[in-house]
Amino acid sequence: MAGEIKILGAGIAGLTASINLANGGFDVTIFEKSPTIGSRFHNDFQGLENWSDETDVLEILKNLSLETNFWYKGFKKASFYTDLQKEFIAEDKDNLFYLVQRGPVDSLDESLKNQALDAGVKIRFNSKMTLEECDIVATGVSGKKPVGVVKGIVFDTNAEDSINLILNDKCASKGYSYLLVADGKATLASVVMKDLSKTNLCFENSFEAFSRLKQFTITNRRSFAGYGTFALNETNKQNKRLFVGEAAGFQDLFLGFGMKYALLSGYAAAKSIMEEEDYDMVWRDLVLDKQKASAANRLIYEVTGVWGYNYIANKLSNSRSPKSWLNGQYRFGLSKRLIYPFTKFAKK
DSSP: OOOOEEEEESSSHHHHHHHHHHHHTEEEEESSSSSSTTTTTTTTEEEEEEESSSSSSHHHHHTTOOOOSOOEEEEEEEESSSSSOOEEEEEOOOOEHHHHHHSSSHHHHHHHHHHHHTTTTTEEEEEOOOGGGSSEEETTTSSSOSSEEEEEEEEEEEOOOOEEEOOTTTSTSSSEEEEEEEEEEEEEEEEEOOHHHHHHHHHHHHHHHHHHHHHOOOOOOOOOOOEOOOOOOOEEEEETTTEGGGEEEEEESSOOHHHHHHOOOOOOOOOOOOTTTHHHHHHHHIIHHHHHHHHHHHHHHHHHHHHHHHHHHHHHHHOHHHHHHHHHSSSSOOOOOOHGSSSSSSOO
């Protein structure tokens, strides 16, 4: 054995770190306060975005030493609405993103848990450890100030498979709403980034809007809610402890779900330990420029408002390759470098 590693939290970032470390010969134990993994999810659909890198995201996961044996479904087409009347359709020859399920069973979370167990990782559920006792902190968003709130429902439906997004402040203040349908299941939610007190109203407006725009039945309805955090820290180390996932503020502020950042940060922590590299150097190389571009995109999105929503919808629907256009938005080129210092996340 190369050594003993203790990880606090069995989310997808902590599990990714554990898989890589165990496969690298380390004795790994995860301490999880909940009785199972993914306990706050109900098989909600989330999207692994496939545009911020040239490489397909499933190949990226394989490069992170993760098996892609979980349920997923790729989508090359998505519908956008801004004024809740006109439908903008974005379609690409490649998958724009992959839907995955989150939760304790039949999910991305369960797959990573099983991969960790197969690698020899020990997972201690209903366990509480202090930060000082652990090497990697993967505790998620707990206790941090939210930059956005999501409220939604999951349900069974007769609707056809589809991806539908609304960019409209009444439905999602400076955020977006989504209706994701696959294999007779659906997730409908509103992501609110400003005026968080309006989250319930925005969800109600989103539900009403999607009910008018799309025909679908609802059975086995379940509700969910959560919030996200974002930070651009000088360091994600604290007294030799490495912070990963949303415990370090890794998230996407624009149109993605941020799961890719969680997975990449878990891998970065493991790589830094196995190869005795500086963790801050590893995660910066993997995600820092995209995080900065994400912060710049957030500022543009909020300032341009309705004009910006229509600009995005028109660009995506008229582009020969929406994936390539979105990829360009995540490049930290000259325009984003000029905008980034004006974001609240830039270090003054």
